[in-house]
Amino acid sequence: MANIGVLIETDSTGVKIANYGVMTAAQGEGHQIIAFVMGIAATACTEILGRYGATQVIELSSQGENLAKSPDLQAGLIIDAVKEYHIDFLFGLCSSKGKDIMARVAAQTGAPLAQDCLSVDVAARTVVKPFFSGRTTATLQLNGSLVLCTIRPNAIEEKEAPVTAGAAVFSSARSNDGRLVIKEVKKNPSGRVDISEANIIITGGRPLGSADNFQILGKCADTLGGAVGASRVAVDLGYASHSMQVGQTGKTVSPRLYVACGLSGSVQHFAGMKTAKVIVAINNDKDAPIFQKCDYGIIGDLFEVVPALTEALAKR
Amino acid sequence: MKAYVCMKHVPDTAASIKIVGGKQIDETVKYIISPHDEYAIEEAVRLVEKKGGEVVLVTLAKEAAMATIRTALALGPHRAILVRIDQTFLDSQDTARILAKVIADDGPADIIFAGKQAMDTEGMQTCYRLGAALDMPVVTDVVRFDPAEGKAMVEREIGGGEKEVIEISFPCVIGATKGLNEPRFPKLPDVMKAKKKDVKLIDLKSLNLQLDNSVQVIHLDSVSERSKAKIIGGSTGEAVRELVRILREEEKVLD
Structure with missing residues (x-):
């Protein structure tokens, strides 16, 4: 039995479609999938994430600190939740934000991380990812009690695995040390998808x-x-x-x-x-x-x- | 100001990669400065040109990297440190711990620049691990860097043309990407001067670090190229209609 965490990326429309492939990669026999969301109510995501196999959706909340201003605070909260839910394999999306947050989680915990994976074998703890700018792929063995990976958007074809997902809130007392603060996000006028x-x-x-x-x-x-x-x-x-x-x-x-x-x-x-x-x-x-x-x-x-x-x- | 630049020595981006024995590569191909590291070098050199101080290049590689280090030194760093290793692949956590030890011993650093990712192993995480090892804040994918007293305002690309504006305190780690600057071309006198610059050699063994090897390369596989395209002929109108039909009905990639 594997406790799998999936860090879900959301935007103004809710759960981004690119997460479905990540959820699909996390599915498997005996996998307990816990989806983590931030800045959105867990109950708003249970239907869609349950459809892809999440048994629980947990909203990570920061007790009054502004999460959006600090990626390190977001990473700290994820680390606390990973401990609380005994996660042994944490998945994320290899988007600009996903790879940043997952690298922060990996750096703060010392856990191995493979970014931009094309496929994952949870039981063997191996991943396949590009090396040499896509001229080769590498199969990597990740060793540790907690291992992390991010999935290349669209690399894994989505597959539904419906279950009924519960919803809960998790919070922990962490504060921003102020050494890195996001002051502003400059929007893109075209409004097209990345x-x-x-x-x-x-x-x-x-x-x-x-x-x-x-x-x-x-x-x-x-x-x-x-x-x-x-x-x-x-x-x-x-x-x-x-x-x-x-x-x-x-x-x-x-x-x-x-x-x-x-x-x-x-x-x-x-x-x-x-x-x-x-x-x-x-x-x-x-x-x-x-x-x-x-x-x-x-x-x-x-x-x-x-x-x-x-x-x-x-x-x- | 003491600025460090972590540079990786990688196979030329146009070189074909020949896999040897399942998990090694033919290392006789041409090697270069990992492309994103060029932006890191340029930004460190510009900062020190403005504020005074020193730029120190740090590389973890086999001794063959010396030629790449000389090329990099022609771009402005004052000196370099080469940590000699025997292995082709070292995982990010071990890499960061070694870099952190070498920089702490030589430093302290006011700022560390590196490329946002290496072009060979594409790990996208060494900057973060280095920051954690040295207890420094980290920002990568940086396309703009404006230093001020004790801190900097940086812009980070977050996709879809959006950017985050971030205030970060020194000392910190900055992961550079394309757009941050235009790296200079070295002039002949710079190349000559680079030959005389100090390169300190450190053997990994002499650092007495216990490596974790928590990520191991099991095997490498080459990626096959597609074969020749099916050319769709006819007038522009005919070709386009046929293409849309194929994409919709045969490939099913259009709704």
């Missing part, structure tokens, strides 16, 4: 030619409910912000559908998106290397193909 959690991504490279031209990708992405990505060159030329960069020095993504527009297909770019389910390339150069290692290709001018694609997608 590329590392997006199910569909449309990415542009140098041939886009300007930041304005990226709007044609934005229109297509909005039609699909997806996100817009950019190549390193497009970011370096100032056409797109670094938060949109896919690849080795940008983000690693694993969407259902990845549409690469005007990209040559460098090793460094593939490092960031090769675990996408379906990769489509649009390029006017029939000899572009990307056509050698993707699923579907359209040879054509992206300024014609992308608007036509947006139009075809809008007609359903």
Whole structure:
């Protein structure tokens, strides 16, 4: 019997969809799954998390301290809850926030942590994760009475395992030492989902030619409910912000559908998106290397193909 | 100001990785400064150029890393410490404990910079463990760093183009990422000067640390590339309609 904790990420809509894959990874014979939430009532999450196998949803509360201002305080609270519920395997999401909090928990407890896992074997305490920017995978053995892992968003196909989840609140007396304080969160005006959690991504490279031209990708992405990505060159030329960069020095993504527009297909770019389910390339150069290692290709001018694609997608 | 930069020596990001004996790699490929560490070096050098003091580079690697250390020293650090190890993979907890010991012995540090993650093992946690070992606050994915008296205001990317604005007290650990600065290109005189800079060699054994090895590499597997794309022909309109049909009906990746 394994006591498994899952740190759930929520936003204004509630439990983020990207958590379903994490819950699925945590499921297994004899697994008691306890989901931890912060900043949302446990009762608001029992239905959805119960559907993915959580027997309990615990809201972590900080007795009056402002949790949102201190990731170390959040980590401290998680550590106290992990002890209280005798968790021996803690899962999280490998998002910007998830990997930060889980690394803080690991650092404060000394427990082993594997980030960005593609699969997990709870009984064997092994995980598979990328090494060498996706050029290899590594199978790692995690040794300890508590071990931690974060799951790459979209890497594990969600599977329901319905149970009835109970709800409770856990709190402990911890305070912020004031050495690190989040003063403000600067919002993104586009309102599009982050590329590392997006199910569909449309990415542009140098041939886009300007930041304005990226709007044609934005229109297509909005039609699909997806996100817009950019190549390193497009970011370096100032056409797109670094938060949109896919690849080795940008983000690693694993969407259902990845549409690469005007990209040559460098090793460094593939490092960031090769675990996408379906990769489509649009390029006017029939000899572009990307056509050698993707699923579907359209040879054509992206300024014609992308608007036509947006139009075809809008007609359903 | 005494600034430390933790740098990792990793295989070139474009090199093909050949697995040897299941859990080792062919180390005869070209090695480089782990890309995110370049931003860490640049930021430390800029800080010390402004405030005065010293930048010390710390690397944990086999002795072959000496060439990478010289390359890094040409970017501005004053001296370096190489902790010689025999193993290719050392887990993050052990790495952080070794770095913490070396920095504490040489320091004290006012600030420690490192890349937010190493490009080989992609652990994304050494900064945090180093901070815990030295009792310093930590922030990573840093894209902006504004030092003030005894503290700094930093911006951290949190996805979707959002950023957290964070106040952090010195001494602290800063995990750098792309966007923080534009690393300089070394000029020839810098390269010549780097050859003469002091590199202190420390044998891991001489530190008398008991390693935990709490994460072990069981095996490595190469990741196969996709084969050639199926090219969808016809007019733009035809090609696009066929693509949408395939994505919807065959691949089922569209709703």
